[in-house]
Amino acid sequence: MSGTGGHGEVGGAGDVTLFHTSQLDELINLARQNSLWYLLFGLACCGIELIQTGGPRADVMRFGAIPRASPRQADFMIVAGTLTYKMALRAKLLYDQMSEPKYVISMGSCANCGGLFQLAYSVCDGVDKVIPVDVYVPGCPPRPEALTEGLVKLQEKIQQEKWLVRKTEPVGVRA
Numbered sequence: 001m002s003g004t005g006g007h008g009e010v011g012g013a014g015d016v017t018l019f020h021t022s023q024l025d026e027l028i029n030l031a032r033q034n035s036l037w038y039l040l041f042g043l044a045c046c047g048i049e050l051i052q053t054g055g056p057r058a059d060v061m062r063f064g065a066i067p068r069a070s071p072r073q074a075d076f077m078i079v080a081g082t083l084t085y086k087m088a089l090r091a092k093l094l095y096d097q098m099s100e101p102k103y104v105i106s107m108g109s110c111a112n113c114g115g116l117f118q119l120a121y122s123v124c125d126g127v128d129k130v131i132p133v134d135v136y137v138p139g140c141p142p143r144p145e146a147l148t149e150g151l152v153k154l155q156e157k158i159q160q161e162k163w164l165v166r167k168t169e170p171v172g173v174r175a
């Protein structure tokens with residue numbers, strides 16, 4: 001059998017496996033990117049915009065994303081708001097309870113870097129200090145459209161994933 005897969009020319013018997021894996025990757029990624037369940041982790045004012053993103057005007061469900069109150073079944077977590085050290089421990093716990101593959105969107109300046117409160121004794125200057133972040137959405141607060149674009153960026157990242165190689169560099173969203 002010969003043909004051309006996502007990894008270039010396919011020739012030998014060993015390459016047939018590569019060809020099929022590439023096609024399977026695309027199929028699995030297509031299903032996963034359009035059925036993302038998100039764990040809400042609203043911590044401050046950004047949480048209101050997060051709620052609004054799930055409302056009828058922004059309607060993030062158009063992209064196949066629905067909220068899930070349990071980390072056990074969630075595909076990704078949206079951290080929205082000011083993360084104190086006290087809550088950082090909870091964020092880490094919830095992240096650890098999520099099953100792989102799992103992703104994180106950091107929403108707003110406070111979650112990205114501490115924002116207005118980054119010099120406060122009690123504030124963690126970025127959720128990426130405790131858990132890995134896949135997409136950063138800037139703003140104070142980001143509008144629902146910005147968070148929606150963050151979701152689309154996450155979908156694009158999932159679309160590119162290859163078998164056994166998941167984690168890539170985090171991506172950003174335009175301000």
Ligand code: SF4
Nearest residue numbers: 045046108110140141
């Ligand atoms: S980034 Fe701005 S809107 Fe969001 S939690 Fe911080 S202060 Fe509030």
